[in-house]
Amino acid sequence: MTASQSDVQPKRSTGRVMSWFQASGAVVLMLICVQLVTGSLLAFYYVPSVDHAHTTVSFIEKVVSSGSWIRSLHHYGSQWLPFFVFLHLVRLRLCEAYKCHRVQWLTAVILLALVMAAGATGYSLPWDARAFFSTRVAEGLMAGLPLVGHNARLWLLGGNEISTLTLSRFFALHVLVIPFLILVVVALRLISQTQRVALINHSTIAAAVVFLALAIWTVRFHAPLGPAVADVNADYLPRPGAQFLWLYESLKHLPGGLGSIVGVVVPSLVVFVLLLLPWFGVGFLKHFSQHRQGLIATVILASLAVWVVTMTATSYLSDRRNPRTRQQLLKQQAEEQQFRARPFEATVLNLGGAAAQTQPGAPPAYIRFCANCHGAHGEGGRQGALKFPPLIGVGSKLRRTVDDVVGLLNDPTAYGLEPPMRSFATKLTDQEKRDIAQWVVGLK
Amino acid sequence: MSNETPPGTGNRRSFLLLFPLTVFAGILSSVGVAAFRLLRPRLASTSNENWVDVGILSELNGAMPVLKKIATDTVTGWAVTRELHQVYVLAGNRVLSAVCPHEGCEVAWDKSTNRFSCPCHESYFAPDGARLTGPARRGLDALPSRVQDGKLQVLYESYENNSAERIKRS
Numbered sequence: 338m339t340a341s342q343s344d345v346q347p348k349r350s351t352g353r354v355m356s357w358f359q360a361s362g363a364v365v366l367m368l369i370c371v372q373l374v375t376g377s378l379l380a381f382y383y384v385p386s387v388d389h390a391h392t393t394v395s396f397i398e399k400v401v402s403s404g405s406w407i408r409s410l411h412h413y414g415s416q417w418l419p420f421f422v423f424l425h426l427v428r429l430r431l432c433e434a435y436k437c438h439r440v441q442w443l444t445a446v447i448l449l450a451l452v453m454a455a456g457a458t459g460y461s462l463p464w465d466a467r468a469f470f471s472t473r474v475a476e477g478l479m480a481g482l483p484l485v486g487h488n489a490r491l492w493l494l495g496g497n498e499i500s501t502l503t504l505s506r507f508f509a510l511h512v513l514v515i516p517f518l519i520l521v522v523v524a525l526r527l528i529s530q531t532q533r534v535a536l537i538n539h540s541t542i543a544a545a546v547v548f549l550a551l552a553i554w555t556v557r558f559h560a561p562l563g564p565a566v567a568d569v570n571a572d573y574l575p576r577p578g579a580q581f582l583w584l585y586e587s588l589k590h591l592p593g594g595l596g597s598i599v600g601v602v603v604p605s606l607v608v609f610v611l612l613l614l615p616w617f618g619v620g621f622l623k624h625f626s627q628h629r630q631g632l633i634a635t636v637i638l639a640s641l642a643v644w645v646v647t648m649t650a651t652s653y654l655s656d657r658r659n660p661r662t663r664q665q666l667l668k669q670q671a672e673e674q675q676f677r678a679r680p681f682e683a684t685v686l687n688l689g690g691a692a693a694q695t696q697p698g699a700p701p702a703y704i705r706f707c708a709n710c711h712g713a714h715g716e717g718g719r720q721g722a723l724k725f726p727p728l729i730g731v732g733s734k735l736r737r738t739v740d741d742v743v744g745l746l747n748d749p750t751a752y753g754l755e756p757p758m759r760s761f762a763t764k765l766t767d768q769e770k771r772d773i774a775q776w777v778v779g780l781k
Numbered sequence: 782m783s784n785e786t787p788p789g790t791g792n793r794r795s796f797l798l799l800f801p802l803t804v805f806a807g808i809l810s811s812v813g814v815a816a817f818r819l820l821r822p823r824l825a826s827t828s829n830e831n832w833v834d835v836g837i838l839s840e841l842n843g844a845m846p847v848l849k850k851i852a853t854d855t856v857t858g859w860a861v862t863r864e865l866h867q868v869y870v871l872a873g874n875r876v877l878s879a880v881c882p883h884e885g886c887e888v889a890w891d892k893s894t895n896r897f898s899c900p901c902h903e904s905y906f907a908p909d910g911a912r913l914t915g916p917a918r919r920g921l922d923a924l925p926s927r928v929q930d931g932k933l934q935v936l937y938e939s940y941e942n943n944s945a946e947r948i949k950r951s
Contacts, residue, residue, distance in 0.1 A: 371812075374812060374816070375812075378815075378816055378819050378820070381819070381820060382858070382859070389859075392859050392860075393859050395859075396858060396859035400858075400859070401819055402815075402818035402819060402821065403814075403815035403816075403818045403819045404819055406815055407815055407816075407819055541801040541805070542800060542801050544801075545800070545801045545804035545805060545808070546804075548804070548808050549804060552808075552811065681859070683856060683858075683859055683860055683861045684859065684860050684861065685854070685860065685861045685863055686857075686860040686861065686862050686863065687863045688862050688863060688864040688865070701834060701836050701837050701840075701932065702837070
C-alpha cells in the first residue's frame with residue numbers, strides 16, 4: 338500500500354503511515370544509545386576470560402543491583418536493533434534514498450551489517466552453553482569459506498582451538514571495534530542530516546514508545562543465561578538469539594559445506610550490492626540497470642524479509658511440534674530457572690602471590706615441618722634427586738583417613754613410606770599431628 | 782510536523798510536546814537510577830570478625846620483631862580476594878601491621894640500625910613501632926590480637942593513611 342504511494346511520489350510521502358515509517362531512523366538511534374549505555378554498564382563487571390566470564394555474568398544477573406534489567410535491555414535491544422535497521426532500509430528504499438540521500442542509504446546498509454556482527458560477537462561473551470555453541474558455529478562458518486576458510490578460522494579463534502584467546506577476540510570486536518565503527522557511521526549519518534529536527538515529531542514519539550515497549554518487555558523477560566560450558570550435558574539443545582534463528586534454521590536444511598555460503602558469502606554479497614546501488618544509475622553500470630535500482634533494492638529487501646521470516650517461523654514451529662525437542666527445551670528452561678534461583682558462588686582470587694604462600698587454615702606446624710618438602714599448599718615438590726609427593730587429594734586414597742595420617746606421622750614405615758619421610762612422633766604434639774592430618778586430608 | 786502551525790492546534794501541540802518529553806525524562810531517570818545502583822561501590826561486609834592465626838606462641842618469643850605473613854579472604858564482588866599481609870610480632874604478643882601509615886608501603890626491619898624503615902619515603906620507626914623520623918604522621922599500627930589454644934591470632938584491619946590518629950578504614 339505504502340509502496341505504491343511512494344513510487345508515485347518519489348521525493349517524500351506525506352501520507353500518515355509513511356510519516357510514522359520515517360520515524361524508523363530515530364528508533365534505530367535510540368536503540369543504539371541504549372546498547373552503548375547498557376553495554377558500558379555491563380563492561381564494569383564483565384571479565385573476558387573463560388574462567389571468569391560466566392561467573393561475572395552470573396554476578397551481574399544475581400547480585401548487582403539492576404544488573405539483570407540492564408543485561409536484559411542489552412540482550413533484547415540487540416535483537417530489536419536489526420529489525421528496526423531493516424525497517425529503516427525499507428523506508429529509505431520507499432523514498433529512493435539511494436538516489437537523493439546516498440549517505441543515508443550507505444550508512445543504513447553498513448549499520449545493518451555492523452549490528453549483525455555486534456550480535457554475533459556478543460553472543461559468545463557470557464560463555465554459557467549457548468555462547469559456546471554459537472562460537473562453535475561461527476568457527477564452522479569461517480572454516481567452511483572457500484579458499485580462505487583455513488586461515489579465517491585461525492584468525493577468528495586466535496589459535497587452533499576455541500580458547501580464552503577466542504573470547505578475548507570476540508570481546509575486543511564486540512566492545513571496541515564494532516561500536517567504534519557504529520559510532521563513525523552514526524556520526525556520518527547525523528552530519529549529513531540537513532533537515533532541521535523538530536523537538537517533537539513522529540520520530541521522537543516513536544522512539545519513546547519503542548523504548549517503553551522494550552523496557553516493559555525486559556522487565557517481563559530475563560535475558561537467558563544457561564549453565565556454564567563445563568556443566569553442559571550432551572543432550573543440551575542450543576538455540577541462537579532471535580536475530581540469528583533464520584541462519585540456524587537454514588543450516589538445518591542445507592547440505593553441509595553450503596552453510597558458509599548462506600551464512601557469510603550471501604550476506605556479504607547482499608551488503609555489497611546494496612552498497613553499490615547508488616552507483617547503478619551512473620557510469621557504465623547505467624547500461625544494464627538504468628531504471629532498475631528500485632527493482633534490485635525491492636527484490637533484495639523483499640527476499641531477505643521473506644527468507645528471514647519463513648526460516649524464523651519454521652524454526653519456532655519445529656521446536657514446538659517435535660515433542661522431544663519441546664520437552665528438552667522446557668527442561669532446559671526449568672534448569673535455567675533453578676540456576677537463577679541458586680545463590681551466587683564467588684571464585685577465589687589470589688592477590689599479590691598469596692597462592693604461593695600458605696593457604697589460610699594451613700596449620701602452623703605444617704608450615705614449620707612439612708611445607709619445605711611438600712609445598713605450602715601440599716602441592717608436592719622436588720629437591721635435586723628427591724621427589725616429594727603432592728598431598729592434595731591424598732584423603733581419597735586408601736588408608737589415609739585422619740587417624741591414618743596421624744599414625745603415619747608417628748611411624749611412616751608402617752604405612753609403606755620410605756625415607757626421606759621420617760617420623761614426627763616426638764617433634765609434634767598430638768594436637769599438632771591431628772591439625773596437620775585434618776588439614777591434609779581435606780586438601781583438594 | 783511542519784513549522785507553520787495552523788491556529789487552534791496549540792493544545793494539541795503542547796500535549797505532543799509533553800508526551801515525548803515525559804517519556805524521555807522517564808527513560809533518562811530510570812536508566813540513570815539503574816546505572817547508579819549498578820555502579821555503586823560494593824563494600825565488603827565488616828560485620829564478621831575474621832581472626833587469623835599468626836603462629837604458635839612458643840615460637841614467637843624473641844627480642845627482635847618477627848615478620849609473619851597472614852592471608853585474609855575478603856568478599857569482593859564476584860571473587861573472594863585472598864590477600865597476603867605482613868605483620869611484625871613483638872615481645873608480649875603485640876602485633877604490628879607492616880603497612881606504613883604514610884602512603885601504605887610495607888616497612889622492613891633493619892637489623893643494623895635496630896629500627897623499621899619504609900622503603901618508599903624513608904619513614905623510620907622504633908622497635909616498638911613508635912614514629913622516629915620521616916613523613917609518616919604516626920607510628921606503626923598495632924592490630925587487635927589475642928591468644929587462643931596456644932596460638933597467637935590477629936584481626937587484620939587497615940587504617941587511614943596520613944592521619945595523626947589511627948582511624949579504621951571503612
